[in-house]
Amino acid sequence: xxxxxxxxxxxxxxxxxxxxxxRAREQAGEAGSDRGSGxxxxxxxxALVVLALFGVLVATAFVQTARSADDAAExxxxxxxxxxxxxxxxxxxxxxxxxxxxxxxxxxxxxxxATAEGRSLQARLERLGLATGADPAQGPGVRVVVxxxxxxxxxxxxxxxxxxxxxxxxxxxxxxxxxAVNGQRxxxxxxxxxxxxxxxxxxxxISGPYTVTAIGDPATLAARFVDTPGGQWWLDxxxxxxxQFRIDRAESLTLPASRRVDLRHxxxxxxxx
Amino acid sequence: xxxxxxxxxxxxxxLVLQPTVPIWLQPYLPIAVVAALDxxxxxxxxxxxxxxxxxxxxxxxxxNVLIAALIVYLGDQLGVGGQLSTGVIVVLGIRIFSNVAAIxxxxxxx
Numbered sequence: 001x002x003x004x005x006x007x008x009x010x011x012x013x014x015x016x017x018x019x020x021x022x023r024a025r026e027q028a029g030e031a032g033s034d035r036g037s038g039x040x041x042x043x044x045x046x047a048l049v050v051l052a053l054f055g056v057l058v059a060t061a062f063v064q065t066a067r068s069a070d071d072a073a074e075x076x077x078x079x080x081x082x083x084x085x086x087x088x089x090x091x092x093x094x095x096x097x098x099x100x101x102x103x104x105x106x107x108x109x110x111x112x113x114a115t116a117e118g119r120s121l122q123a124r125l126e127r128l129g130l131a132t133g134a135d136p137a138q139g140p141g142v143r144v145v146v147x148x149x150x151x152x153x154x155x156x157x158x159x160x161x162x163x164x165x166x167x168x169x170x171x172x173x174x175x176x177x178x179x180a181v182n183g184q185r186x187x188x189x190x191x192x193x194x195x196x197x198x199x200x201x202x203x204x205x206i207s208g209p210y211t212v213t214a215i216g217d218p219a220t221l222a223a224r225f226v227d228t229p230g231g232q233w234w235l236d237x238x239x240x241x242x243x244q245f246r247i248d249r250a251e252s253l254t255l256p257a258s259r260r261v262d263l264r265h266x267x268x269x270x271x272x273x
Numbered sequence: 274x275x276x277x278x279x280x281x282x283x284x285x286x287x288l289v290l291q292p293t294v295p296i297w298l299q300p301y302l303p304i305a306v307v308a309a310l311d312x313x314x315x316x317x318x319x320x321x322x323x324x325x326x327x328x329x330x331x332x333x334x335x336x337n338v339l340i341a342a343l344i345v346y347l348g349d350q351l352g353v354g355g356q357l358s359t360g361v362i363v364v365l366g367i368r369i370f371s372n373v374a375a376i377x378x379x380x381x382x383x
Contacts, residue, residue: 007364011371012322013315013333020324047316047327048279050334054309055283056292057338061306063291064299 130178133187133258137178139215142222143250144171146234147209149242157241159208161194163233164201167212168192170230174221176214178255182206185258202259209244218249300349301342304358308341309334311365314372321379341365 112118112125129135144167149157168186171179179186184201191202198205214221225231225247237243294302312334319325341361348357 004367007367008371011315011368012318012375013329015329015333016315016319016322016324016326019326019329023326044275044327046331048275050331051276051279051313052283052286054313054334055280055285056287056290057283057302057306057309059284059287060292060294061302063288064294064302068299 129257133178133185133190136257137185137215137255139177139253140218140249140251141176141213141215141253142171142218142225142247143253144212144214144245144247145209146212146246147244149244157243159199159210159243161192161199163237163243164192164199164210164212166230166233168230170225170228170234171212171214171216171221173228173230174216174224176216176221178215180213180255182211183256185255187258190258213250213253213255215253215255218251222247222249300354301345304341304345304361305338307362307365307369308337311368311372312337314369314376318372318375318379321376 109122112122126135130137146159146163146167148159151157164181168179168181181192181201184190184204184206186201191200193200195205198207199210200206226235234243234245238245312330315333316325316330319330344361345354345358348354
């Protein structure tokens with residue numbers, strides 16, 4: 001408060017008061033002489049020059065600001081253009097990578113078909129592809145649809161990452177051979193996690209209702225699931241909080257391949273026959 | 274009246290010539306303008322108070338501009354340029370406001 005008061009009280013330079021006092025004293029001392037007024041007349045010229053200087057300063061600042069604003073807009077546009085170009089390029093490269101992958105696969109198949117050893121190798125590749133999620137999978141199984149309970153249930157009735165994890169683990173335990181959540185194939189490297197308010201699977205955001213598809217024996221999968229800890233967990237969730245949970249048999253399910261299965265560190269110790 | 278003409282002349286001169294400001298001087302230009310604005314409003318108030326003195330005006334103008342630029346320069350060197358600029362703007366802004374209030378009282382007797 002003291003500082004503000006001081007600022008407003010001394011907003012006018014004190015020198016003006018001092019100068020006018022001194023002038024008054026001089027005029028009182030040399031009454032009748034016009035020296036003081038003569039000095040003032042020449043002085044106004046300097047004030048004029050300074051004011052003109054101020055004008056130049058203001059105009060320059062104005063011009064400069066306008067100019068740099070233009071510059072900034074130009075640079076922004078340029079960057080946006082670059083980003084779009086790079087994005088196009090990335091898209092093209094992705095398409096090309098996809099093409100090459102398909103080509104590699106067809107070539108591989110052609111060569112493997114040629115020999116008996118190759119055919120057995122191919123059978124093994126297919127088996128591994130299914131197990132690791134590198135290949136799309138098809139077959140009978142169950143479709144589990146879960147969703148948040150009534151909003152009156154509050155946060156307790158929301159499906160969490162833990163719930164989905166238990167559900168998926170229960171399905172594996174009941175004999176599922178391939179599992180996908182909302183079309184995201186689960187592999188050994190998949191993670192079901194909560195990222196803020198949304199659940200991510202394979203680092204892709206998904207939202208409810210959550211559809212978990214599992215390929216396995218449709219006759220036993222559902223019955224065995226209920227006996228697993230995951231099944232018990234979900235029955236409890238349904239009974240206590242009204243979380244929606246439905247499990248249906250499906251005659252034919254198609255699970256997509258996982259988007260990427262790159263192993264950076266793991267190596268096989270030996271090649272099995 | 275003459276002062277207004279001088280100001281107009283300066284603005285026109287600046288707009289016509291469009292002097293290019295060297296890069297190293299650019300950050301100090303806006304703060305220099307605000308400091309100059311403070312000196313000009315102070316001079317106008319002194320003029321209306323009847324105690325205007327051109328020497329004081331010239332000195333206050335030049336020293337205001339230089340000190341404001343110096344403070345910002347120092348702040349830039351110390352890494353607190355933005356904060357110091359804000360401080361200078363706040364102080365000068367308060368001074369300008371109270372000077373303009375005094376000028377208003379003179380002109381409108383309100």
